[in-house]
Amino acid sequence: MVRLRTLVWLALRNLGRELRRSALTAAAMAIGLALLILSRTLADGAHEDWIDAGVRLGAGHVTINAPGYRDSQSLDDRLSSAQLRASLAAVADSPTPDTPLASVRVTTRGLASSPEGALPAWILGVDPTVEPAFSRLGEEVVDGRYLENGDRLHAYIGVGMAERLGVRTGSRMVLTAQAASGDIEGQLVRVVGIYRTGVDALDQSLVHIPLGTARSWLGVEGATTVAVLLTHSSFTDAVVEEVRGGVDPAGAEVVGWPVTHPDLYSALKLDDGGDWAFHMILFAIVALAILNAVFMSVLHRQREMGLLRALGLSGRETGLVVFTEGVLLTMASGIVGVALGLAVVWIFFRDGLDLSGLWPQDFNLGGVAFDPVLHPVIEVKHVVQSVIMTAAIGLFASAYPAWQAGRLDPAESVKVE
Amino acid sequence: MGERMEPAVRTANLWKIYPQEPRPVEAVRGVDLVVENGEFVAMAGPSGSGKTTVLNLLGGLTAPTEGTVRIGGQEITALSDRQLARVRLNRIGFVFQSYNLLPMLTARENAEFTLVLQGVPRRERRERVGKLFREIGLAGMEDRFPLKLSGGQQQRVAVARAVLGEPDLVLADEPTANLDSTTAEALLDVMDQLNRTRGTTFVFSTHDPRVMERAGRLIRLVDGRIEGESIRGGA
Numbered sequence: 334m335v336r337l338r339t340l341v342w343l344a345l346r347n348l349g350r351e352l353r354r355s356a357l358t359a360a361a362m363a364i365g366l367a368l369l370i371l372s373r374t375l376a377d378g379a380h381e382d383w384i385d386a387g388v389r390l391g392a393g394h395v396t397i398n399a400p401g402y403r404d405s406q407s408l409d410d411r412l413s414s415a416q417l418r419a420s421l422a423a424v425a426d427s428p429t430p431d432t433p434l435a436s437v438r439v440t441t442r443g444l445a446s447s448p449e450g451a452l453p454a455w456i457l458g459v460d461p462t463v464e465p466a467f468s469r470l471g472e473e474v475v476d477g478r479y480l481e482n483g484d485r486l487h488a489y490i491g492v493g494m495a496e497r498l499g500v501r502t503g504s505r506m507v508l509t510a511q512a513a514s515g516d517i518e519g520q521l522v523r524v525v526g527i528y529r530t531g532v533d534a535l536d537q538s539l540v541h542i543p544l545g546t547a548r549s550w551l552g553v554e555g556a557t558t559v560a561v562l563l564t565h566s567s568f569t570d571a572v573v574e575e576v577r578g579g580v581d582p583a584g585a586e587v588v589g590w591p592v593t594h595p596d597l598y599s600a601l602k603l604d605d606g607g608d609w610a611f612h613m614i615l616f617a618i619v620a621l622a623i624l625n626a627v628f629m630s631v632l633h634r635q636r637e638m639g640l641l642r643a644l645g646l647s648g649r650e651t652g653l654v655v656f657t658e659g660v661l662l663t664m665a666s667g668i669v670g671v672a673l674g675l676a677v678v679w680i681f682f683r684d685g686l687d688l689s690g691l692w693p694q695d696f697n698l699g700g701v702a703f704d705p706v707l708h709p710v711i712e713v714k715h716v717v718q719s720v721i722m723t724a725a726i727g728l729f730a731s732a733y734p735a736w737q738a739g740r741l742d743p744a745e746s747v748k749v750e
Numbered sequence: 751m752g753e754r755m756e757p758a759v760r761t762a763n764l765w766k767i768y769p770q771e772p773r774p775v776e777a778v779r780g781v782d783l784v785v786e787n788g789e790f791v792a793m794a795g796p797s798g799s800g801k802t803t804v805l806n807l808l809g810g811l812t813a814p815t816e817g818t819v820r821i822g823g824q825e826i827t828a829l830s831d832r833q834l835a836r837v838r839l840n841r842i843g844f845v846f847q848s849y850n851l852l853p854m855l856t857a858r859e860n861a862e863f864t865l866v867l868q869g870v871p872r873r874e875r876r877e878r879v880g881k882l883f884r885e886i887g888l889a890g891m892e893d894r895f896p897l898k899l900s901g902g903q904q905q906r907v908a909v910a911r912a913v914l915g916e917p918d919l920v921l922a923d924e925p926t927a928n929l930d931s932t933t934a935e936a937l938l939d940v941m942d943q944l945n946r947t948r949g950t951t952f953v954f955s956t957h958d959p960r961v962m963e964r965a966g967r968l969i970r971l972v973d974g975r976i977e978g979e980s981i982r983g984g985a
Contacts, residue, residue, distance in 0.1 A: 339866055346854040414941040640850050643811060644911070645839025645867045647832045744803075747846055 340650060344657035351630065358626035359666045365619035366670025366723040367677060369612060373719055374678045374709035375686060376608050380601050381710050384566045387597040388590050389597075390535065391468045393436065393560030394569045395424075395576060396593045400586045402557060403593070405440055408513045412555040416584040420559045423579025427561075427572045434562040436467045437462065439547040441557070443510030445490070445540060449499035455538045456508055458547020467562050470528055470541065477502035477526030484543050488522040492529040493537030501525055508540065513552040520550040566590065616726050623730035627659055632732045638738050639746025652739025659731020663724050671720060678709045685709075756823030758910055758919050758951040759785035759808055766803050766974075775869070777803040779974040785953055787918070790945045792954045800974040805921045808953065810843050812913030822918045837980035843950075845913030845922040850908060851896040857907045858883075858892035864915035865932035882904040882910050886940045902933030906940060911945050922954045924962060938964055 348355040388394050397420045402410035410422065417437065424435045439458035444451050461480040465471045470489070471479035480489050488506065501504050504524050512518040522542060530536055548554065563572060569589040577587045591598040631638065641651050689705035766778040778800045785791050793801045806812040807819055810826045818827050826837055838844075843864070851860045861883070862875040870878075883889050886906050896904055905925060912920045922941070926934035942964055944950050954961050962968050962982070969979040 336867070343854075350854040636850065637852060639811075640846075640852065642835070643809065643838060643846075644846045644864055645835050647835035649832070650835070742812065744806040747811070747850060 334596045338651065340654050340657050341347075341661075343654050346659055347634070347654070348658055348661060354626060354630065355662060358498060359662050359669065360728055361626075362619055362663065362666030362723060363623040363670035363673055365615055365622075366667065367674035367721060369615060369719045369723065370671065370716055371677050371681075371709070372608065372611065372615075372676030373715045374674075374711050375681070375707045376604070377712045377715060378708045378710035379683075380604070381566060382704055382708065383597065383601065384590065386704070387594050388560075388562065388566075389467060390530065390532075390539075391560075392558060392593045393467070394563040394566055394590050395433070395561035395572050395587065396574065396590075397424075397559040397580070397585050397587050398557065399584065400582075403586070403588075403597055406440075408439075408441060408511070408551060408553060408557065411439075411513075411553060411557045412559070412585060414555045414570070416561065416581065417555045419580050420576070420585055423576040424559065424561050424572075426579060427568075427575050428716075429563060429572060431564050433564075433572065434463065434467055436463050436562070437544060437556045438558040438560060439544060439546075439551060439556055440554050441510045441551060443508055445494060445498060445508055447498040447500050447504070447506045450497060452494055453538060454494070454508060454540050456510060456540045456542060456547070458544040458551075460544045461543050464541070467540075467560065470530070470539075471482045473528040473530050474526050475529050476518075477524065479526055479528075480541055480543055484525065485546055486520070486522050487525040487543065487546075489526045489528065489541040490524055491536030491539055492527050493533055494540070495524070495527045496512075497537060502527060508542070508550075510551065512550070518550060520546070522546075568595055576678065612722075616722060618725045619723070621728045623659070623662075624733065625726055625732050627662075627734040628656065628737070631655055631738045632635065632656075635741060635746045636748075638741050639743040639748075642741070642743035643747060648739040648741075651741070652735040652737075655738040656728075656731050656735035659727060659735065663727030663731070666727065667720055667724055671716070674716075675711070678711065681707075681709050755787060756820070757784050758787045758789065758822060759783060759953065760820040760823075761808070762818050764804070764807060764819065765815045766800075766807060766812065767815040777974055778807065778814070781974070781976055783969070783976065785919075785951060787951055788945070788949045789930055790942070790952045790964065790966045791969060791973055792956050792967070793960050793969045794956055794962055795971035795977075799971040801971055802923050804971065805923050805955050808919070809844060809921050810838055839864060839915065841918045843915060843917040843920040845905070845908050845912045845920065845925045847924040847927045851904055851911075853896050856893050856895055856979075857888065857899060857903075860896070860907050861910040861914055863911055868915055878914055879910070882914060885943070886910060887936070900933075902929050902937060905929060905933075905937055909937065909940055909944075913960065915947070916948075917950070918954065919951045922952060923925065924956055924958070925954065926956070926958045931960075934960060 399410045399412050421435055424433055427433050437460060443456050445454035461484055462482050467481060477610060480487060495501060498506060502524055505521060507519050507521055509517060509519045561572065563569060566717050573587050573589045580587065628706060638651055639712050685706040685708040687706045761781055761783045764778055764781040768775040768777060781804060793804060795801055815825055816823055821837060821841055824837065826834060829837065854944050858879050861879050865875045883892060888903065888906055891899060891903060926937060929937060938960060941952055945952055957961065965982050967979060968982055970977045
């Protein structure tokens with residue numbers, strides 16, 4: 334105990350004696366950690382934004398379909414009224430802080446036509462009272478308005494479809510699809526609003542119509558899909574498990590967004606890989622900076638190391654003095670780095686980091702238009718991971734010089750000028 | 751029957767060979783040396799005669815190529831690094847030519863360093879340092895860092911550090927080499943006094959005639975061998 338206290342005392346004195354060098358080394362680590370925290374929080378924020386944008390335009394964080402629907406996309410594979418009720422009840426019991434938002438949908442592939450032409454259409458019958466809180470589509474309006482409660486034979490279409498069909502707000506168009514009976518049925522609708530998402534595939538094909546209209550037009554009582562929106566994507570697996578437990582697996586299939594949005598999931602994984610590569614490079618630079626600083630410090634103090642040996646410290650204890658210096662530096666850097674990192678993150682909390690000058694307009698990946706303004710999200714787990722990795726690198730970078738210090742020949746070292 | 755007192759130092763056929771190109775350097779060649787407790791011994795000889803290497807071997811700072819070293823009867827050549835460190839801490843004090851104080855510690859902290867390692871309580875440490883500092887003319891210098899001390903003062907702190915742990919043996923490698931005449935005499939007075947009053951055994955390597963005059967025994971080293979020794983009128 335006396336020894337350990339003495340080693341820490343010596344290490345503190347050494348750090349204090351070379352205050353500028355110690356401060357520079359600690360600053361390298363602290364800034365590295367702060368950058369890492371900023372990078373992780375921005376990445377976490379961007380990823381959550383991308384997921385949110387993707388699932389809001391698509392089928393939610395959690396999707397409930399009849400078995401086989403995801404492959405067939407046929408009205409034959411739909412949820413019955415009883416299965417729909419069971420699904421909604423299971424969603425309501427989900428283990429999340431806030432009750433998830435469930436959007437009941439009737440979805441079909443069909444044709445949208447006007448006197449000027451026809452286009453393949455992805456038609457969603459939605460509840461106008463729920464959908465504005467679910468989908469961001471209502472916020473992307475460029476003309477007219479989104480669907481409202483009481484709308485019947487109305488449609489909300491993308492700007493690409495409007496241009497291709499030569500229609501505008503107030504125009505009529507015909508939607509044609511195969512009904513549940515197997516017959517091809519047409520439905521005349523009036524355009525109430527036009528949106529622009531920035532994703533051409535959506536802007537040219539996605540049509541929202543009232544759920545009641547879709548049900549009566551296609552002869553469907555239940556629904557094809559229950560799309561569930563969560564407050565955070567991290568709840569997905571837990572909700573999937575919970576809902577699966579509340580529905581009949583023969584009548585309903587429950588999956589998370591990575592299954593329904595594979596392109597988005599792959600894009601995020603790819604981005605994660607890039608982030609890790611960047612972090613590894615950052616770590617390597619920080620590690621080399623520390624290694625250099627501590628190692629130079631040992632070489633500079635070779636005579637002192639020899640003297641410590643002559644005065645009664647073993648090689649291991651002499652190495653421990655150096656290692657303790659690294660530990661103390663790492664601890665100080667960790668505290669400063671976390672504080673600095675969180676302070677910088679705080680700056681970006683309100684307005685975000687605007688990268689619109691660097692990204693092309695309407696840039697999209699995996700079918701999702703990306704918001705060029707990145708908003709950081711603090712995931713405690715990732716901040717802790719960053720601290721642990723920085724600490725590990727600090728300790729690793731101190732270990733080698735410490736080992737070298739312990740191996741110095743005391744007789745030769747005390748002669749070094 | 752009384753226990754027979756072991757000498758402070760006993761070496762047998764001590765060799766140190768450095769493996770260098772084009773041929774190995776034989777720094778110490780078959781040294782047999784006995785230093786009794788309380789002796790004040792000087793080793794003299796030209797540069798390269800092996801004085802410092804012998805001191806390093808006696809202090810366990812370097813391992814012999816062949817032969818044995820006993821300190822107070824304890825064979826140290828076969829000890830582990832950790833055991834050797836304990837021997838150095840508890841039985842041997844070092845004074846080096848170039849002062850060799852720890853620059854981040856004050857004069858008092860340098861002097862009491864071995865006491866800290868030995869686990870001596872703070873109050874006792876302060877008392878022992880204070881008393882010795884008064885004896886060797888360092889009173890009032892306790893809180894100065896080495897850079898704020900003259901060469902002579904630094905060397906006196908180094909001597910204080912070497913003896914405060916009450917070692918059996920102090921090894922001093924040309925301790926007066928960097929000091930002016932007055933300071934060197936004063937320092938020798940300090941060591942002489944410690945030798946007489948505390949019975950501390952001193953082994954010096956030196957070129958300095960003043961040290962040789964004060965030594966109770968003068969050992970002459972040439973080319974790594976003891977070429978002769980003479981009993982002197984000193985201690």
